[in-house]
Amino acid sequence: MTTLTSNAPRGAQTQSAGSRGTALTGTGTLIRFILRRDRIKLPAWILGIALLSMYYGAALPQIYKTDEDLRAVSQFAEGTMGALIAGPGYGLTSPTVESVIVAIYGLYFLLLAALMNILLISRHTRVEEQTGRAELIRANVVGRHAQLTAALIVAVGANIALSLLIAGGFAAADLDTGGALLFGASVGAVGLVFAGITAVTVQITEYSRAASGLAGAALGVAYVVRAAGDTIREGGSALSWFSPLAWSQQTRAYADPRWSPLALSVAFAVAAALLGYALSGRRDLNAGLVAPRRGSRYAAPWLNSPVALAFRLQRASFIGWGLALAAMGALYGALTKTLVDSFEDLPDNVIDIMGGDPTRMLDGYVSTMGVFDALLVVVFVILGVQSLHGEETKGRAEPVLATGTGRWALFGSWIGMLAAGVTALLVIVGLALGLSTAISVGDSSYVGKVLGAHLAYLPAILVVLAVAALLFGVIPRAIGATWALFGFSMILGFFGPIMDLPQWVMNLSPFEHIAALPLDRMTWSPLFALTVIALALTALGGYGFRRRDLDMK
Structure with a gap:
């Protein structure tokens, strides 16, 4: 065997060594697999959220037909109760249909985008390991970080598509598109944040349900922190800035447009993803950083x-x-x-x-x-x-x-x-x-x-x-x-x-x-x-x- 190996052609030896690849080998193929498997589910999520902008754009002018009607509904979000449920209410001093959508209903877009990304990352990382499919894939020439990288790349693409489609929804509803892209980007940014958070939680536990639950708990904490911060002071307090939901709301689309808060979202998402990579290298395949608690040897009757x-x-x-x-x-x-x-x-x-x-x-x-x-x-x-x-x-x-x-x-x-x-x-x-x-x-x-x-x-x-x-x-x-x-x-x-x-x-x-x-x-x-x-x-x-x-x- 040694003789045969040593006498093998130099090109064959090089090919064999190179076939081991890098930590990202196979990422492109896995991206295609993910898109194939999610060809219905992921577009349904994206289109469903994006169509909300078109729906609100078409429905609200029929419900609130005058400026007085818009002013009346906007007064709900200007008070403390409105801040608790919807957010700081930017753009409601002189309300338009566009500013009402962003200020009153915008939080629902953010929550849905977060849920979409939590489920997406968990489904194509931890679920794949839990069902044994990841082990079969890794038996081929696939890098250690290819699975997570492919899921994150798909998440980035999905959030970009969601941002553009939300902006397109405003245009399709014949609304002012001046702040539509900023609002769409703010929704996509929240999605990226929770994609990064889920990239961390899937490393912690062996089970997809627990990983999604931890990411969902983070979303719940973000909502409570934002709600508390927005009710303390009109327009949001310093406490609000500890919530990634507030970062997107602070873009103030259709009021005082600002792109800078989204830098916090992108930086947080990148940092969380890097932490996910680091933690991934410290555990075995199909295992979590926190080992499941051993159960009793004998079950109770x-x-x-x-x-x-x-x-x-x-x-x-x-x-x-x-x-x-x-x-x-x-x-x-x-x-x-x-x-x-x-x-x-x-x-x-x-x-x-x-x-x-x-x-x-x-x-x-x-x-x-x-x-x-x-x-x-x-x-x-x-x-x-x-x-x-x-x-x-x-x-x-x-x-x-x-x-x-x-x-x-x-x-x-x-x-x-x-x-x-x-x-x-x-x-x-x-x-x-x-x-x-x-x-x-x-x-x-x-x-x-x-x-x-x-x-x-x-x-x-x-x-x-x-x-x-x-x-x-x-x-x-x-x-x-x-x-x-x-x-x-x-x-x-x-x-x-x-x-x-x-x-x-x-x-x-x-x-x-x-x-x-x-x-x-x-x-x-x-x-x-x-x-x-x-x-x-x-x-x-x-x-x-x-x-x-x-x-x-």
Whole structure:
């Protein structure tokens, strides 16, 4: 063997040595693989976010037909409550359709772009390792950092495309394009930031769900920091600058255009990506920097059931959401007195959003926070059903079903555990906000009032859970369509009272049928009806899951 090797042609020896490549060898091929696999999902994300700009550009002129109408809606975002929900409100002194889109609805673009990038990077790095595909790829001539590099390059391209399409959406809606490219770039910059953050989190843990959860927690912290900073002082305080969401909002498109804050986003994204590369070199393939905790050698008897399996798989997500909602509730509750004191001279349309009674603005704030927190719990619900689909597509549901566990048991346990988690999360955030509010205003009765205002939305959230469960059972790859119901309900929940929409449109949101406690009296019949609808849709989803083939990607 030695003789044969030493006598081999010099060119063959060189080719063999060179075939080992560098740390980035194979990046171009992996980029093509990613684009091939995401040929539907990634364009759907990009076009879906970009079309929002066209939608708002076409819809708002029909809703707010005069300058007075625009001024009325802009007054909502100029106050403390508007800063809490939307941002600093630049460009609303002399509002236009363009400045209203950026100042009031712009935050939603930022959040969606962040989620798109978190899922993109996790899907093409940690998921590839977790499923074993990365090991097969690395068995070829593929560099150590090629996978992460390919994912990041696709993310950069996706964010550039998103920025340009958002600007194109303004042009297609016949709006002023003077600040459209800056606004689009600010959205893309947030995407790059969270692509970089996810490049770090996928190195920490072995599991894609945990990696995405850590990046999602970072997004939650960024939102809370931005909200706190923007409510402290009009136009944002120094605290706001600790949030990457605020960097994009500080570009002030259609008000006082500034490109310089985006340099912070780019620098942070590059630094995070470099940290991801450094951490990647310190771990083995399929492993994380933090080793998973060893479990007990023998399982407890109570774990031998599909209910226990559903609990164990969702436990980390529930704990993370519970801690985040509790912290947010405590923070917003502590600001209650300051916020309510700032409501003295609110315009009529903002009073309508807060319940319509200027003498009960504290109760209006409580009811608004009830809707806000309920919508956040809806995010937990949709992600929970998507994780069940993930268990199926990754082949982990099949071994469970090969035992004595039937499909109804697996489906019912998972959906039932999500329903229990929803109830627990509403209690957690309701108590945290209620206790903090009671301390802030000096009235202990608000503990019960705030808790009731949150629990009243349980049937509405269960309807969303049931819709997601139905899609999982019948058309599992269409679960993402549930996000449309979430977005629709969110828009109506905050802006429905001033949009002058037909009542039948308002009724399409399950949240519109809930009494706004403590402003309104409790009405039980809608709660009963929504619960029945949720049970019926869930049953149909279970029936569909029982009859279809497993979705194995």
